[in-house]
Amino acid sequence: MDPILHEWGGLLIRWTHVIAAMAWIGASFYFMHLDASLRRESDQPAGTTGDAWEVHGGGFYHVRKYVVAPERMPEHLIWHKWQAYMTWFSGFALLCWVYYGSADLYLIDPTVRDISALTGAAIGIGALVLGWFAYNLLVQSRLAESEMLLAGVGFAFVVALAWGFQQVFSGRAAMLHTGAVMATWMAGNVLLVIIPNQRVVVRDLIAGRTPDPKYGKTAKIRSMHNNYLTLPVVFFMLANHYPTAWSTPLLPVVVALVLIAGAVIRYFYNERNAGRGSPWWSWGVAAACLLIAAFIGISSSPIGRERLGLAAVMPAAMPLPPGQAAPPQQVVEVVTGRCSMCHAAQPVWTGIHIAPKGVLLDTPEHIARQAEGILIQAVMTHAMPPNNLTGMEPEERRILADWLRRRG
Ligand code: HEC
Known part of the structure; x- marks a missing residue:
């Protein structure tokens, strides 16, 4: 799928999903709370279990629960x-x-x-x-x-x-x-x-x-x-x-x-x-x-394990995605030079203990798997490296862009 379409489609669907979930969970919490807040009043009519008074948004609400139905x-x-x-x-x-x-x-x-x-x-x-x-x-x-x-x-x-x-x-x-x-x-x-x-x-x-x-x-x-x-x-x-x-x-x-x-x-x-x-x-x-x-x-994570004094476990080697060639040496050099200090099984960047978002960019196979992410984060936008912390040059982004264009 086109990466821009994928990115924006994902954002819009997620937006809808979060808003719908807020409405659902909000209503569901409200009714649980309401149910628990009902109090029997002295003149409680038959067939009702309790009433609740609430104040919200400048008005008072009087809610009554009927056990089976009115x-x-x-x-x-x-x-x-x-x-x-x-x-x-x-x-x-x-x-x-x-x-x-x-x-x-x-x-x-x-x-x-x-x-x-x-x-x-x-x-x-x-x-x-x-x-x-x-x-x-x-x-x-x-x-x-x-x-x-x-x-x-x-x-x-x-x-x-x-x-x-x-x-x-x-x-x-x-x-x-x-x-x-x-x-x-x-x-x-x-x-x-x-x-x-x-x-x-x-x-x-x-x-x-x-x-x-x-x-x-x-x-x-x-x-x-x-x-x-x-x-x-x-x-x-x-x-x-x-x-x-x-x-x-x-x-x-x-x-x-x-x-x-x-x-x-x-x-x-x-x-x-x-x-x-x-x-x-x-x-x-x-x-x-x-x-x-x-x-x-x-x-x-390997670094976490080291801190806790546990034996290191390195992840199993990842194969190339099906039907894809390994990225050219130049691309591997740019990515390992500018990204893998954070995006590795064992990151060396201070403060990063585990590859952010689980994105690994330390071997040709991992780089090939992340092609779409690299395109969005480091070519179409300059979101990565964050604030260009590792000093990536425009020429290096061009090398990535050429590879991604050829790859289709
Ligand atoms: C200084 C550490 C650091 C460097 C260097 C770095 N990243 Fe990241 N990367 C991060 C962090 C932190 C996140 C998580 C960002 C967030 O929480 O949204 C991330 C997230 C990502 C993601 C996942 C985005 C998502 O939301 O799914 C991709 C893809 C990525 N980086 C690619 C790259 C590429 C390509 C480079 C090199 C050009 C790079 N990163 C260099 C720290 C780094």
Whole structure:
């Protein structure tokens, strides 16, 4: 794909995705908080569990919750669903655009498994679909009668999933796909359970029947799952930009620690908002988990290992991308001379401990793999080297430009 189109398309899809996710998560946090803030009033009408008063933007709001449904269908009923659908669709588009569109750069690590872009995409999309069925079956099974048991099995499932992705994808793609499967559960919960259940209740109301409370209850459980999934999912989405989070063989352990940290932080707010006290210990647990995760991440880079007194592990040699020739010697000299002090398995630039964004530019093979990134960062723009710290000459950029033009 044309690099400018890829860059701008990626930016616009990401913009949409982040805005949709803010709207969805914002609404979801708001309703969790609202639910927890409801207080019974002395004149609480039958069929309602509580009221809440809120002040926002210069006005007062009075909200009331009906446990199953009001007696009659209200004239204006606001649904909350498009934020969730938009988040999933834009996220899926971004996944395809970045990871399947530039599979060589992001999805496939030939030292892990040399699969084709198509195979990679099929595995990724297949995992999203199968992941939903597995989760849905789990929640509908007898196991779900115990919340703790369900949480334990769900936790083990996600950690195993991360391990599975790690066997076929780059570390970066493994972390992102783990988050994407969980995000698909969240969107699936809205599309396939919460909204359909609410529709049944609305249909009953219109027909003058009393709706069965089980529909609301099931929807509430799924909504609760979404609440606990949110923080880890957002972490996995962001962490793919931070190589110390994913370039470790212990990636499933990092995933496990983040799942615990995210869940206990949500737990703190759920308890506090419901007026059941403030379980401060949950912050201690979250901090400990994240510290261990950071420690694991740091110990995966050669320099980090040296500092910790561990034996060095160098990454396996990377082959050239399929069907590509090695870059000319002149190009290799420019790039190793101006870029590889930071972009190497063992960077020598002060303050850089791991190749930024996981981009390695220290061998002809790595340089060939990063051709598109070099074009965007060092030829079309002068974003790299940052502030031209290594004093790259215009002539050297021209050498890169000539190579990239010939390469097509
Ligand atoms: C002084 C250290 C340093 C040098 C030298 C350097 N880079 Fe970088 N590079 C970075 C940092 C830091 C980032 C991460 C920037 C960010 O967070 O957006 C980065 C990111 C990148 C990325 C990934 C961009 C992205 O957002 O995915 C590419 C590609 C890249 N550099 C190419 C190069 C090239 C080509 C050169 C040489 C011409 C070079 N870099 C020289 C530090 C350096």
